Amino acid sequence: MSDALENSQARQRLRTLGEALDSGALQQVARILNGGLSPSDIAHLLESSPPRQRALLWNLVDKSLEGEVLQYLSDDIRSYFLSKLNAQELATIIEDFESDDLADLLQQLPDTVIQEVLDTMDDQDRQRVEEVLSYPEDTAGGLMNTDTITVRPDLSIDVVLRYLRRHRSLPPMTDSLIVVNRRDEYIGVMPITKMLVSSPSATVREVMDTDIEPIPVTMSDTQVATLFERYDLISAPVVSEKGKLLGRITIDDVVDVIREDADHSLMSMAGLDEDEDTFAPVMKTTKRRAIWLGINLITAFIASSVIGLFEGTISKVVALAVLMPIVASMGGIAGSQTLTLVIRGMAVGQISGANVAWLLNREFLAGALNGVLWALVVSVAATVWFGDPMIGLIIAAALVINLIAAALVGTLLPLFLKARNIDPALAGGVILTTVTDVVGFLAFLGLATLIYG
Amino acid sequence: MSDALENSQARQRLRTLGEALDSGALQQVARILNGGLSPSDIAHLLESSPPRQRALLWNLVDKSLEGEVLQYLSDDIRSYFLSKLNAQELATIIEDFESDDLADLLQQLPDTVIQEVLDTMDDQDRQRVEEVLSYPEDTAGGLMNTDTITVRPDLSIDVVLRYLRRHRSLPPMTDSLIVVNRRDEYIGVMPITKMLVSSPSATVREVMDTDIEPIPVTMSDTQVATLFERYDLISAPVVSEKGKLLGRITIDDVVDVIREDADHSLMSMAGLDEDEDTFAPVMKTTKRRAIWLGINLITAFIASSVIGLFEGTISKVVALAVLMPIVASMGGIAGSQTLTLVIRGMAVGQISGANVAWLLNREFLAGALNGVLWALVVSVAATVWFGDPMIGLIIAAALVINLIAAALVGTLLPLFLKARNIDPALAGGVILTTVTDVVGFLAFLGLATLIYG
Structure with missing residues (x-):
């Protein structure tokens, strides 16, 4: 975890700026911004500011610094500011850009604007940028500079x-x-x-x-x-x-790739984009989150429909409704541990056809062992709680089944998704919890129906 | 996501090595290992191997390469191999180490072994290492080399x-x-x-x-x-x-810190250690996972006990048991989106006292808006499913309440934990889902009891 919050200098600077902004002392703000702060510091300030402050600050940044500041901004925020510039302003800003940074920036613009900007450049520079632009952004070609000695x-x-x-x-x-x-x-x-x-x-x-x-x-x-x-x-x-x-x-530039790749897994698993703007406005945030919530709502309904199959049994033994979330949730936790480990292992290139079998076997055994261990604990607790040893037995069996299913799905699902070019960090968690919910409810309520039904 | 799986050269090498290992052609393995593979490649191979293969491979690594290979291994695996060396072997291996790498390595050894190793060094070298050893590993002092010009x-x-x-x-x-x-x-x-x-x-x-x-x-x-x-x-x-x-x-060395910090959030949120060995043996994996499952079991029982309060209402309206996981799960998803965003924002130093209020307000509004949006959808679906508009109304209200709770807790919890020096990535998810489960069940079943009870 970062200590950046404890970085009192940065906090002090932010607070002074914030107060100056609030009190409308814009000249003072401009003085702090352009006198001594590095372009990367200014970019960090912009990224750490809510929309209204951000727009104010950007207007105060010295024209001569704008280009460098843009280079340090994350994609989302950069393309917002870029969209407010015309081709003439753009051409001035990008004069000192390296070819890879310029290509990155141009890729965020509409094609007509790209052409306008290229037209303002001299032949040699244009050729260099067009060279880099001809490679996809996420390849060596998109990362490279042409300024070699x-x-x-x-x-x-x-x-x-x-x-x-x-x-x-x-x-x-x-x-x-x-x-x-x-x-x-x-x-x-x-x-x-x-x-x-x-x-x-x-x-x-x-x-x-x-x-x-x-x-x-x-x-x-x-x-x-x-x-x-x-x-x-x-x-x-x-x-x-x-x-x-x-x-x-x-x-x-490689450090940026490392940071983005590492952020990608973390953010994707929560359905967020890796350069998600922390201070995006309400409507933008709401819209982006809505999609993810909608997808998860579908999976929640799938789980509910499984419960719906067993309404009869639940109405006879209400204790089942009380205990069923335990089985589902333990499966979800165990599965996401395996899933995260496999996704990280794939990201650093440790997992290949040669060792998947071993991994699957290890996860199966670890799932089974933990299943048995916690099944014992849960069955005793459930028996005592509801005074019914049968319900203890049922939940124990369901827990073992679900933890084994979680281990197998957690291992195989990311490999399966990857082979189909679906991002496992994005889709893995949703599919996994759907499986562990369905298997958990099915095993627990199914066994109960066999016995009580 | 990495393309390392598609890196056919690496895969080919792994497969050849695997086949040679399986067939017991150890001389061939040794030839591949020590002839041309860089120490970092060998370290990567060891990290990508299950325990038995890993031990075999390590024994085949040339003595003269062992030191460098150790430097590239993750902490967990390195300390395992270190524990198998005596002080004499250690002294030979570390001859070419830089002072920071040596200090890192020594910090993983028992104090008596550290002293033995230091005793074998000449005065100047020992002084350098002792200098670095005197600073905590996670500070500039612990990261630095003393070999300046x-x-x-x-x-x-x-x-x-x-x-x-x-x-x-x-x-x-x-x-x-x-x-x-x-x-x-x-x-x-x-x-x-x-x-x-x-x-x-x-x-x-x-x-x-x-x-x-x-x-x-x-x-x-x-x-x-x-x-x-x-x-x-x-x-x-x-x-x-x-x-x-x-x-x-x-x-x-800084790239390693960036990689570890980024991995830390991802792995901690699943209760895993950032240098978790992907190929740890069954018993080690089982033990580590057991703790996390145990903690989550307690929170699952808390959620269940909330449901238990409403057994009477559920026995009257079984549809409640069918629908209640939807309210809890949507709260968990919304909350973990906010939590992840705030944890990432804190890690990169974007969030400070100055902008928390804005963030909290934005999350509240986004939570409320998404709550209303999906409440409409869910209430229609529930009304149609169970032919009861009242249950649609109840679930709609509960969903709005839980999504707002999720937004507030997701924003404030990591800041609260951080201020108390508790790792938000590790503890945040567990506490958050407990809150969203409890609030979800309480709101949904509580409202239902008011109306049906």
Whole structure:
């Protein structure tokens, strides 16, 4: 959990700003905003503000900062502000953008606006952006920058150092130069730290690393993130199918992918979007939540209709109505533990055909053991409560059945959904609780009907 | 969601290894393992293997790779393998460790073993490790490395370049040199990329950045991660309270913190640990899950006892038993949407005293609106199903009440828990569903008793 709430400096700043906003001291607000706050701080402030304050703050942000602030905003909020700019304003804002950030931003605009903006750019810049735009956002191509510094293998380190000194600055996150041949095909990377400890007379060929595999432009962003995490990379070259160098990916963009992927599972399981705006207005929030509640209402009716089959038995033994939620809820809890574990395991690439059988067996056994353990506890409690050992027996059997069903469904369902390209984090929980509700009510009330009916 | 399952190379490797393991061709396995796989790949393979295979694989890993592989393993699995090594073996393995990784690893060992290992080290190394060990694992101090390269401000770039060239290699992730005075107090950082484009005759003072705030050694790791994300850092200096340079933090360790923090919310909400071993043995899994199921059983009994209060009414109108899970479940779904949004907002530092009131109001309105919307749908469905408009009215009222309760509890509960230092991701879901179950049953059956009773 974050300690950000305890970050008294940020809280103080927010409060001062809030008071200034409330009292209408807009000049003071503008001074705080544009004097010393970094664009990422301003973006964070905007994301932490309710709609009315957010609009006020955005109007006070200095025009020269707007572009950078936009880059740090989450998609949802960014596209809102973008929609309020015309093509001329856009063209001014994006002047200093890197090609990957610009492509990200353009992808959120209507096609006509994209074309208008591209028309305002010079040929070289336009070509770069169109290159990145031609790849899907969630691939290496969509993540990459085209601002690489390349060198040839036969140069000496000394020449490279003099070549670098001719630059006014190097692209951000340049930890290595990329070595290419005359056809711009990738050969290797030369880490700057290695270059600095090498003799000036050594050649690039002698110093460079060639054991680093370049990233294919079509690789998914999640796989790119796995590579960066696994090999502790700061930047990595991106190549075309034919081995031609296209650009490079840097760790700052990869961190965003990692954060989004991790947030995705958490938010999806509650039917939320990973860049859900915490301070979205009432109507937007209501509409988005309504869909999820509607889907869950259908599943709740399915569970109810199962209970409806047993109205006769319930009217004879009302204790069944009192106890039945226990069976359903324990199944839901056990199932969502398994489901979450499997979804996380799939996200980090641990689960494959080779180990699913073992996992299923382990979950079955753990479900059965916990089923028996808690069945004993519940049956004693139910027997004492209702003075009827038979009802204790029935609930014990139903609990064991439901915990085993939960284990099997929790393991197999995400794999099944994934194979059908359905997001397990989004659909898994809904389907799982439907199953555990139905199995729970069916087992408990069904057994009771056999005995009492 | 990851595409790692579709990563056919990894799958192929796993399968080949699996087949070789199954057929007992251990020499072949050892050849695949130690010939070409990186330590992080091996760690990933171990984490993706069931216990028996995992033990076999570990025994086949080359002694010289064991240390590095251990660094990439998650805590749970690492401490298992560590517990099987004696102090002598440990001392050999850790020779090439960086001080922060070593401290992490030592913290998982019993105190007597830590002392034994420290005794085998030379004075300088021991001092470094003891320094890092003296800070809690989840602070900047626990994250930092002590292997910094420092320079004085009055040196020329040319002298610095010659000084660097005397090194055999620079520490990993060195993107900047740290500028200190003669008392080792932090002055600024000199980015290597900036140094490379500067005139060799310029001084460090002229080139360095002094506007980067160093990280206090006591800062929490989550706040460190926020800084790295917000300012796109690769490394950052860590200083003592008095401004003395103690070490530096690098992005690779920060990425681990980001991943763990993000996983934490997801896993905790299902009562799982963030470094839960996907392939833990049956008994370990059963024991860990049992606790969570036990806690949830208590809350299920609380909900049941509420139903028990209304046995009389249910025996008169069995339709109530059929419909009551709908009210409880819709409340649980709505509440967990709000809860998840607030927990995520707190984790990224968006929620503070200043905007809670707005958030509470928005959630109240969204809850009420969705309550009314779905109450209409449910009441029509219930009226048609049971041919009784009164039951439609009752369930509609109960649904509105429960969705509003869910919104308020979902917003306030995580803030309340956080203020009491209880992890909202862990405890929030359990308490929330208890509240929505109790309110749901109480409102629905209570209203029904007023009318039918």
